[in-house]
């Protein structure tokens with residue numbers, strides 16, 4: 482990567498704020514939730530439900546919080562496309578200077594289509610195929626974060642076939658049981674499929690130094706997602722810096738250290754991570770090592786900037802339960818059922834008249850596991866009323882499916898008083914597109 486692509490270390494030391502959770506992107510004004518200047522009820526009328534709504538300036542703010550916090554060190558913010566890969570959002574982040582952390586050929590396609598500079602793209606993931614590697618080599622990406630010895634060998638082979646060198650980092654498994662809230666979002670210990678054990682890393686780097694088709698570029702780690710504390714990052718980064726020292730003593734110089742993503746956002750009252758505190762803890766160590774820092778935030782940039790709007794279809798009482806049945810379900814937002822993820826849910830409109838009750842908010846999908854919230858105290862809505870499911874900008878639309886024959890929702894981006902459709906609602910034709918065979 483050219484120096485010009487990195488942040489200028491002399492800029493931004495007087496950063497105005499590094500808090501990720503400065504303002505509420507969806508404030509309640511005169512009794513109704515809004516995005517920018519627009520009441521959410523108006524957006525639901527115009528675009529239908531279920532509907533993802535994103536607040537554009539809130540996305541910018543969160544990206545800029547990272548770039549300000551780390552301005553004192555040469556760095557690359559590689560937004561993790563998997564969190565929300567909408568082209569308009571990617572384009573917006575690219576125009577602010579963001580790179581991309583990708584995990585597939587599909588995300589490479591998205592990122593380049595959206596104008597992310599190839600030399601700001603890092604490619605993570607345990608199962609890159611030959612075809613995907615070749616595509617990324619063709620694009621000239623910044624680096625491959627390699628996760629196994631076999632992958633490294635195949636990468637070298639692909640690069641040799643193309644007559645190029647593949648820049649790479651090894652993703653180290655630091656064997657840290659990161660304090661992520663769910664086992665499925667912990668990636669930093671040896672029982673997970675991710676990364677190469679630290680004990681094997683030096684041997685692999687030594688092998689790669691002499692292997693044709695490879696260029697040692699960096700070292701990488703990702704400890705998990707929704708990590709609230711700074712301390713596990715410091716531990717992981719120190720481990721990587723020790724490895725970098727060992728490699729340097731061996732004549733193997735690195736250009737960058739990639740500390741991954743996973744920085745916590747505010748799903749509930751617990752609060753998100755203070756990126757300023759993270760930066761203050763890490764910058765001195767990375768600067769001393771003379772390494773560039775790569776960060777891969779995903780949810781920290783988009784989660785709080787998005788809500789899922791859903792309309793109440795029915796109320797039903799059964800046994801000791803009260804069910805609020807909504808038009809959005811697990812096919813639209815799978816985090817509650819897949820990770821036990823908590824999303825704050827609130828009525829979009831005025832609720833002073835509504836009695837508060839303990840309810841399950843459930844969707845139309847034929848699964849007992851189809852819910853947005855269980856045993857939640859909510860002002861009991863009337864059928865037809867709207868609910869906002871908060872902090873849904875990351876791993877919301879990105880994890881939607883067509884399960885139960887359900888078209889995916891639309892996505893809307895709001896800038897002040899301007900609402901733009903950035904993905905149209907799927908149609909029934911979309912559901913069967915791509916299926917081959919005779920129709921009688």
Ligand SMILES: Cc1ncc(COP(=O)(O)O)c(C=O)c1O
Nearest residue numbers: 561703706742743777778779780
């Ligand atoms: C390698 C890697 N980098 C970055 C991320 C982004 O994590 P988050 O969206 O929690 O910041 C992930 C998430 O799975 C990941 O696996």
